[in-house]
Amino acid sequence: MTTDDSNRPADHLDRDQVDRELDERLHRLLTERAEGVRATADIGQVLAAADRPLPSAHRSRLFYVGSVAAAVLVILAGIGVVGLIGEEPTVLEQPADQPVEPSTTTVLTTVSSTTEPSTTVSSTTTEQQPADCPPGQLPVEDGCRPPSTTTTTAGVSTSVVTSVVTSSTTTTTTTGG
Amino acid sequence: MIDTDALHSDGVADDGKDRKDRNGRDFTAFYHAQFPAQLRRAAVLARSADEAADAVQQAFVDVYRRWSDLADPDRYLSRAVVNRCRDGGRRASARDRLRLRLVREPSVPVSEVPLADEELWAALGGLPFNQRAAIVLRYYGGHSEAEIAELLDCSTGSVGPWISRGLARLRRELER
Secondary structure (H helix, E strand, C coil): CCCCCCCCCCCCCCHHHHHHHHHHHHHHHHHHHCCCCCEEECCHHHHHHCCCCCCCHHHHHHHHHHHHHHHHHHHHHHHHHHHHCCCCCCCCCCCCCCCCCCCCCCCCCCCCCCCCCCCCCCCCCCCCCCCCCCCCCEEEEEEEEECCCCCCCCCCCCCCCCCCCCCCCCCCCCCCC | CHHHHHHHHCCCCCCCCCEECCCCCEEEHHHHHHHHHHHHHHHHHHHHCCCCHHHHHHHHHHHHCCCCCCCCCHHHHHHHHHHHHEEEEECHHHHHHHHHHHHHHCCEEECCCCCHHHHHHHHHCCCCHHHHHHHHHHCEEEEEEEEHHHHHCCCHHHHHHHHHHHHHHHHHHHHC
8 A cells, every 4th residue: 555645745835824723813804892891890780680589480480489388278177177077076975765676787709700600798797785774774685674664576587689790712723725 | 661670679689789699699699690791602603692692691681599508609600691592592481571561661782892803703603502612612712522522412422523523514614
């Protein structure tokens, strides 16, 4: 591989010359351009701008403060509602001269599986024992009664819920020919 | 229309003499000493005298707000001016720009001399900001690469390549 080195010094000199000319042009251009700018210093603008907030800034600040206050109020209101809900319910006492009827509570639970429909029903019945009988009444099995009155029997209701879940699987096989 | 006299009489200090930096200098003296040079350099960085005036004033606002805390206000101001010029004022918050416009009454009078070397000026304007700024700071400000790196907030090793690539591109543009 051969190269012609005879022109390299001349090229180098040309390049240096171009660089020097560009350097001079840049220096002159930038100096003339910069020195030609005239402006009157006005420190009042700077001080006023630094110290005086804009009306829009006031508005945004008020909006921010208002938003925070509203959020706090909402939180406090939520806490108040939760507190009311969480309070223990007031117990209403049964009138002393009335017999307490037995109450019945039924709990139904349904469990389903994908293979066979199944239903589970559980029922629990609780009979509340009568309170102490007022004077003049006799304690009986399901409450109190005066010596010569008719016994009231409470009924027990039972509900049954049946749930059926059916699953099916279809398999299709295609054979190409 | 904003009455600047009213602004000044409304609790705003008329000058910055009551503000001292850590070295005991007052802001007014600092402002008047720095403003002309900062404006000239900003004018060639931002390529617009109006943009330069905005950038310098906004940078002074930044300095004024931190005046009592700054250990080296000159350095902080120079970097602030370069940063403002970098984005052509876009980085300036709308609030600050609006403030300056509202209180600018009358506006800062800015004049520019007719440009002698339009071709080179146009080619310089086509360079990316970092290349152009590095060239301006070297050829106008006479700054070293380390100083340029500090002003542009970059590593010293980046400055040399920026200048070389910028000059090469200028040569190509001028040879066309």
